[in-house]
Amino acid sequence: xxxxxxxxxxxxxxxxxxxxxxxxxxxxxxxxxxxxxxxxxxxxxxxxxxxxxxxxxxxxxxxxxxxxxxxxxxxxxxxxxxxxxxxxxxxxxxxxxxxxxxxxxxxxxxxxxxxxxxxxxxxxxxxxxxxxxxxxxxxxxxxxxxxxxxxxxxxxxxxxxxxxxxxxxxxxxxxxxxxxxxxxxxxxxxxxxxxxxxxxxxxxxxxxxxxxxxxxxxxxxxxxxxxxxxxxxxxxxxxxxxxxxxxxxxxxxxxxxxxxxxxxxxxxxxxxxxxxxxxxxxxxxxxxxxxxxxxxxxxxxxxxxxxxxxxxxxxxxxxxxxxxxxxxxxxxxxxxxxxxxxxxxxxxxxxxxxxxxxxxxxxxxxxxxxxxxxxxxxxxxxxxxxxxxxxxxxxxxxxxxxxxxxxxxxxxxxxxxxxxxxxxxxxxxxxxxxxxxxxxxxxxxxxxxxxxxxxxxxxxxxxxxxxxxxxxxxxxxxxxxxxxxxxxxxxxxxxxxxxxxxxxxxxxxxxxxxxxxxxxxxxxxxxxxxxxxxxxxxxxxxxxxxxxxxxxxxxxxxxxxxxxxxxxxxxxxxxxxxxxxxxxxxxxxxxxxxxxxxxxxxxxxxxxxxxxxxxxxxxxxxxxxxxxxxxxxxxxxxxxxxxxxxxxxxxxxxxxxxxxxxxxxxxxxxxxxxxxxxxxxxxxxxxxxxxxxxxxxxxxxxxxxxxxxxxxxxxxxxxxxxxxxxxxxxxxxxxxxxxxxxxxxxxxxxxxxxxxxxxxxxxxxxxxxxxxxxxxxxxxxxxxxxxxxxxxxxxxxxxxxxxxxxxxxxxxxxxxxxxxxxxxxxxxxxxxxxxxxxxxxxxxxxxxxxxxxxxxxxxxxxxxx
Numbered sequence: 001x002x003x004x005x006x007x008x009x010x011x012x013x014x015x016x017x018x019x020x021x022x023x024x025x026x027x028x029x030x031x032x033x034x035x036x037x038x039x040x041x042x043x044x045x046x047x048x049x050x051x052x053x054x055x056x057x058x059x060x061x062x063x064x065x066x067x068x069x070x071x072x073x074x075x076x077x078x079x080x081x082x083x084x085x086x087x088x089x090x091x092x093x094x095x096x097x098x099x100x101x102x103x104x105x106x107x108x109x110x111x112x113x114x115x116x117x118x119x120x121x122x123x124x125x126x127x128x129x130x131x132x133x134x135x136x137x138x139x140x141x142x143x144x145x146x147x148x149x150x151x152x153x154x155x156x157x158x159x160x161x162x163x164x165x166x167x168x169x170x171x172x173x174x175x176x177x178x179x180x181x182x183x184x185x186x187x188x189x190x191x192x193x194x195x196x197x198x199x200x201x202x203x204x205x206x207x208x209x210x211x212x213x214x215x216x217x218x219x220x221x222x223x224x225x226x227x228x229x230x231x232x233x234x235x236x237x238x239x240x241x242x243x244x245x246x247x248x249x250x251x252x253x254x255x256x257x258x259x260x261x262x263x264x265x266x267x268x269x270x271x272x273x274x275x276x277x278x279x280x281x282x283x284x285x286x287x288x289x290x291x292x293x294x295x296x297x298x299x300x301x302x303x304x305x306x307x308x309x310x311x312x313x314x315x316x317x318x319x320x321x322x323x324x325x326x327x328x329x330x331x332x333x334x335x336x337x338x339x340x341x342x343x344x345x346x347x348x349x350x351x352x353x354x355x356x357x358x359x360x361x362x363x364x365x366x367x368x369x370x371x372x373x374x375x376x377x378x379x380x381x382x383x384x385x386x387x388x389x390x391x392x393x394x395x396x397x398x399x400x401x402x403x404x405x406x407x408x409x410x411x412x413x414x415x416x417x418x419x420x421x422x423x424x425x426x427x428x429x430x431x432x433x434x435x436x437x438x439x440x441x442x443x444x445x446x447x448x449x450x451x452x453x454x455x456x457x458x459x460x461x462x463x464x465x466x467x468x469x470x471x472x473x474x475x476x477x478x479x480x481x482x483x484x485x486x487x488x489x490x491x492x493x494x495x496x497x498x499x500x501x502x503x504x505x506x507x508x509x510x511x512x513x514x515x516x517x518x519x520x521x522x523x524x525x526x527x528x529x530x531x532x533x534x535x536x537x538x539x540x541x542x543x544x545x546x547x548x549x550x551x552x553x554x555x556x557x558x559x560x561x562x563x564x565x566x567x568x569x570x571x572x573x574x575x576x577x578x579x580x581x582x583x584x585x586x587x588x589x590x591x592x593x594x595x596x597x598x599x600x601x602x603x604x605x606x607x608x609x610x611x612x613x614x615x616x617x618x619x620x621x622x623x624x625x626x627x628x629x630x631x632x633x634x635x636x637x638x639x640x641x642x643x644x645x646x647x648x649x650x651x652x653x654x655x656x657x658x659x660x661x662x663x664x665x666x667x668x669x670x671x672x673x674x675x676x677x678x679x680x681x682x683x684x685x686x687x688x689x690x691x692x693x694x695x696x697x698x699x700x701x702x703x704x705x706x707x708x709x710x711x712x713x714x715x716x717x718x719x720x721x722x723x724x725x726x727x728x729x730x731x732x733x734x735x736x737x738x739x740x741x742x743x744x745x746x747x748x749x750x751x752x753x754x755x756x757x758x759x760x761x762x763x764x765x766x767x768x769x770x771x772x773x774x775x776x777x778x779x780x781x782x783x784x785x786x787x788x789x790x791x792x793x794x795x796x797x798x799x800x801x802x803x804x805x806x807x808x809x810x811x812x813x814x815x816x817x818x819x820x821x822x823x824x825x826x827x828x829x830x831x832x833x834x835x836x837x838x839x840x841x842x843x844x845x846x847x848x849x850x851x852x853x854x855x856x857x858x859x860x861x862x863x864x865x
Contacts, residue, residue, distance in 0.1 A: 044796055046760065046789050049782040052773045054542040056504065056529040058573075065522040065570055066512035075111050076506045077497030077547045085115050088489035089409070089463055095488050097431065097464040099414070101473045102493030105550035108467050109411065111493070113368055116409045116465070120364035126407020129356040130154065131394045131455055132306055133349040135313045141353075141394035143456040144302050149359035154303065155352040157293060158310075162347045165286055165314055169321040172285035173278075181277055189270035193263050200259045204252050211256070218260075220252055282318040286311065310350060320347075348395055355379075355399040356406070364408035369401035372417040377401050378426050379438045381453050397455055402427075402436045405462050414468030414476075427464070431486050435460050465491075496544040499536060503545060507532050507552075514553050520560040526573035531555065534580060537772040540740065555579055577775075587626035591745075594630045599752040603690055605631050606719035607750045607759055613637060613711030615801070616722040617688070617703040618742035618761070619695075629738060629745030631722055633689040634700060636707040640831045641683025645670075645708070648687040649695050656696030665698070666705050668729040669794070673821075674828055677813065681832045684708055698726040699736035702764075706797050713823035717801040720759040721789075722746040725767075731794040735766035740773055747777050747786055755780065760787030762797055795821070 063069055075082060081100065088098040102108045128151025130144040146154060172178065197211075204211050210223035221228045222245050237245070290311045297303040314321075358365070369376060379400035383392045401410055417423050422441065430436055435457040466487060473490065476483040497503050508528045515522055523531070534555060538546035546552065556571075558579035563571040597603045605616060617634040620627060647663040649655030655663075663686065671680055686704045688695055702725035710717045724742050725733045736742075743761045750759045768790050780786040791797050795806030798820045807819025815822035 044789055044791065044800055046787045047768065047771075047781070049778050051768060052771050052778045052781060052788065053533070053775070054499075054536060054772065056532040056536075058525040058529040060501070061504075061508060061525040061528055063508070063525060065524050066508065066515055066528065067522040069509055069512040071516075072506075072509040072513040075115070076510060076549070077503060077545075078111060078493055081111070081491045081493045082115065084489055084491035085112065085465075088465075088491065089116070089119055091489075094434070095431075095486050097466075097487045098489045098491055099466045099468065099473050099476075099487045100491040100493060101468055101470045103469060103495050103548065105548035106493045106495055107547075107549045108493050109368070109413075112411055112465055112467065112491075113366065116366045116411070120366050120408055121362065123364040123408070125358050125361045126364060126461075128152070128354060128358055129399070129403055129406065129458060131353040131355060131397050133351075133394055134456075135309045135349070138349070138393070139453055141397065141453060141455045142302075142306065143458050144306065144352075145458075146300060146303065148361060149357075150297075150300075151352070151354045152357045152359050154297070155354050157296070158350055158352050161289060161293065161310075162350050164289055166321050166347075168285040168289070169282055169314075169318050172281045173318070173322055175281075178277070178281050182274065185270055185273050185277065189266055192266045196259050196263050196266075200256055203255060207248055207252060209248070209252055218256065220249060220256060278318055279315055282315040285318075286314055313349070348393065351395055353395050353397055355397065355403050365405050366409045366411070367401050367405035368411045370413065370416070371420075372401065372412045372423050372427070373420045374422045374426050374441055375400065377417075377423055378430060378436055379403055381438060381440050381455075392453060394453065394455070397438060397453070400436070400438075402430055402460060402462060403458065406436070406458070407461055409463045409465060411465045411467060414466040414472050417466070418472070428482050428486060430460055431464065432482070433457075433460075493547070495547050496539045496541065497547050499532075499541075499543050499545050504532055507535060507545060510549060510552070511556060514556050515560075518557065520556060521563050521569065521571050523556070523559075523571045523576075524573075527559065527571045527576050530573040530576035531559075533772070534576070537740070540737075540770050540772070542769050542772060555583075558583065584626070587623070588628060590621070590623060591628040591630070591748075595748050595752055598630065598749050603630075605633055605749060607631075607753045608720050608756055609718075610716035611719055612714065612716045613707050614719065615703045615707045615710070615717055616719065616746065617700045618722055618724045618746060619688075619691075619700075620738035620741055627738060627741050629741040631746050631749050632691060634686070634703045634707050635689055636684060636686050636704065636711040638682055638684045638708070638711040638827075640681075640834045642681060642835065643683040646683075646685040648685055649691070654691070654694055656694055658698050659695050659700070662698030662701030662726060663704065665727060665729055666701050666708070669705065669727060669731050670708075672729055673731060674825060678829065678832055680828060681835050682712070682828065684711065697736075699724055699738075701726045702733055702762075702794065702797060705794055706801060709794075709798060709820065709824055710802070712827045713820050714827065715802050715804065715820055715823055718758070718803070720750070720756060721762060721801055722760075723762045723797060723801070725762070725764040725791070725797075727794060733764045733766075733791055733793060733797070735764045735770070739763060739767040739770050743771075743788060744774055744777055747780065750786070751780075755785040757785050758787075759785075760789060762789050762791055762800055765790035765792045 081102075085098060085100070088096055100108050100112050125148040127145040127147055128149065130146065130151045131141045132144055134140050134142045144151070144154075201211050204220065205223070208222060208224070210221055210228045212219045212221060212228065223229060290307055293307050294304050297307070377400045379402075380398045381392055382396040382398060383390045384396065401412075412427075417427060437457040438455050440452045464487070470492075476487075511523050511528055511531060514520060531552065532545065535545040535552060536542060538548065538551060555576070559571050559576045562578045562582070563575040566575065568575060594603070598605050606614075607616075613636045615634050616631045618629050619632045620629045645663065645667050647655055647660060650660045650663065674680060686708065688700075703723045705727055706717065706723060722742075724736055724739070726736055727733055743763070746759075746761050750756075771788075777786065781788065789800055791800070795808075798804075798806040802820055805816075805819050807815040807821040809815060815825055
């Protein structure tokens with residue numbers, strides 16, 4: 001768009017907002033001005049000392065020291081969050097887990113934990129969780145859930161069961177009855193074996209052969225009169241005889257095979273009967289033990305099924321118990337001591353791995369997992385190394401926080417679970433599947449190839465409470481589609497509470513509770529009043545108190561330290577103020593250095609006299625937990641031209657978007673106020689002098705406006721007055737942040753250069769309720785050495801800084817003579833006429849014009865418009 005088109009569009013927009021009325025003639029306007037009385041500056045009242053800090057009267061506190069106060073009952077100032085927690089913990093539907101959000105230091109974790117512990121104490125204790133061997137598939141351990149305390153009881157019973165088996169089973173197999181029956185079975189088999197072998201010997205002998213036993217088996221060979229033929233004799237046989245021997249051998253071998261088959265069948269039958277004997281013997285040895293356990297755990301079907309599987313496995317592997325007893329007997333012999341180093345039969349497969357024991361629990365569990373890694377949440381499967389190999393079994397399964405909190409509540413810091421690899425996905429998967437599935441991370445990612453387990457999943461019934469700041473909550477809600485399905489309850493913790501008498505008393509109860517809990521000295525009523533005032537200072541509002549009780553608790557500990565250093569038996573208001581001042585001193589090194597360079601004149605700041613187009617603005621610096629402010633010189637220069645208002649900070653990319661927005665609003669305000677009758681034509685620049693870092697925020701827009709109006713009007717501004725505030729397009733002054741730090745920063749600069757009694761700060765009237773200034777600033781105002789003026793419009797700021805009336809439009813639409821606004825209008829008109837003359841003098845400038853008034857110069861719109 002061309003500059004001419006922009007100007008026409010700008011004038012059209014102005015025309016739309018202008019009241020359409022007949023414009024008075026120049027003669028009429030001159031008569032009106034001549035008849036108007038001389039304007040006088042309005043008297044803007046400064047704030048009294050009482051408005052600068054709302055004190056807490058100790059006389060209103062009904063106690064002498066906090067020793068007299070009862071215990072703190074309800075949680076202070078978090079009614080909204082408590083309602084959300086109560087709802088989230090009581091609704092049983094899936095996905096109604098809780099995200100508790102608030103700023104650091106608001107006591108979220110402590111409040112949530114105490115609330116959950118109080119609620120969980122009235123709820124039933126969840127079952128114990130155990131893993132036992134799956135005898136059918138050892139790589140898939142079985143999960144058992146038992147009533148509270150029964151898991152550890154089952155573990156002890158199974159250990160005792162193995163011990164008894166190791167005694168009764170060997171004893172049963174060493175009994176005379178067992179030996180007698182076993183010998184009978186063996187003797188019967190041996191007799192049948194001998195009888196069958198004798199039959200075969202007789203049969204082959206009748207056919208001229210002999211059956212010879214060798215270590216390699218039975219050999220069938222021709223024989224004469226029972227004597228086997230030698231190799232030489234066999235070679236002397238004729239071909240006919242050899243063929244006859246061959247045919248006869250085949251017939252005899254078939255008979256021998258039938259005989260041997262009969263012997264093997266007899267042996268198989270004997271082994272089956274021996275196994276049956278062993279089973280009967282082992283069953284007799286342990287049957288009563290298992291029946292006792294089954295009776296003890298009657299009604300727990302999972303446990304009864306497990307005991308039956310144990311019984312079957314013990315009977316099947318009874319020989320291991322016999323070998324164990326034999327190896328123990330062998331250890332007694334000195335020459336056989338090396339046997340102790342040999343592998344022994346293991347009975348770990350009969351152990352019970354108790355993951356969670358609730359034998360001593362009272363109510364539902366409340367678990368706070370401060371390090372929510374993948375394995376700390378869902379558990380792990382450990383491995384052991386032996387003889388160069390790595391192995392594992394169900395006894396090496398370890399529980400995670402989800403196991404310990406199952407049936408209760410789990411509190412997790414949101415940031416920690418997000419930064420730990422795979423932990424967030426594992427938590428969501430457990431909540432979606434409603435079960436805890438222990439999976440080895442290495443096997444899951446195929447990083448290693450080792451033998452591992454697949455434990456049976458455990459049903460999950462838990463309420464998750466994530467603790468985090470608001471940014472994390474809104475990011476997760478926006479970018480994680482599972483989050484809004486799994487965490488449907490938002491518990492928003494407030495950072496402030498109303499400063500009512502009830503809440504002030506709650507503050508006192510909180511002080512008393514911390515003193516009792518942490519063994520601090522009692523606080524007297526004056527000290528408690530000082531703590532309340534500091535709470536209002538932290539809140540930045542006379543009508544509010546800070547709910548960041550972590551910082552309040554820190555103050556109590558520091559005040560207690562200084563009380564001890566001063567030898568006080570009670571903490572006094574002087575100790576509290578000393579703690580506040582000492583903390584400030586530990587943090588304000590940078591602030592002191594800035595004040596030094598201001599006092600030295602290195603950072604050029606004037607705190608007295610007058611200057612044209614120059615105003616002291618106030619910049620806030622935040623360094624961790626400490627914020628302070630210092631004055632910054634804002635200057636404006638104006639010349640005839642068409643470039644408009646140039647924001648130098650923005651041009652060099654040292655101005656943030658909000659600061660640039662403030663400059664654009666400034667331009668709109670000028671157009672609204674001074675461009676109703678003529679287009680604005682000027683070249684102006686604004687800058688923060690000696691500023692070498694990013695400038696952000698719109699709290700300097702009032703300062704920049706006043707500096708620009710001073711440059712336009714040619715009227716100097718008082719340098720002993722600093723300004724802060726933002727403006728809107730109608731010139732109304734809006735509240736800003738950091739108001740206490742800004743006032744104190746300029747006060748310190750004035751104090752370092754010498755207080756004159758004429759210095760002060762102009763602030764938005766909307767910020768008056770936020771004032772909780774330092775006591776030394778209040779005393780300086782009380783003594784008339786410093787002043788604070790609240791304003792609502794730009795014109796009020798002009799009057800304070802110039803000592804002249806700003807001026808209001810008269811009936812003729814003009815500003816009275818001698819006012820600041822009149823001087824601004826005159827300068828703008830002069831610039832416009834100068835540009836018009838310059839344009840008219842250019843060759844061909846008026847060739848296509850019929851009336852110069854219909855071709856106004858372009859509007860000085862800000863760059864980028």
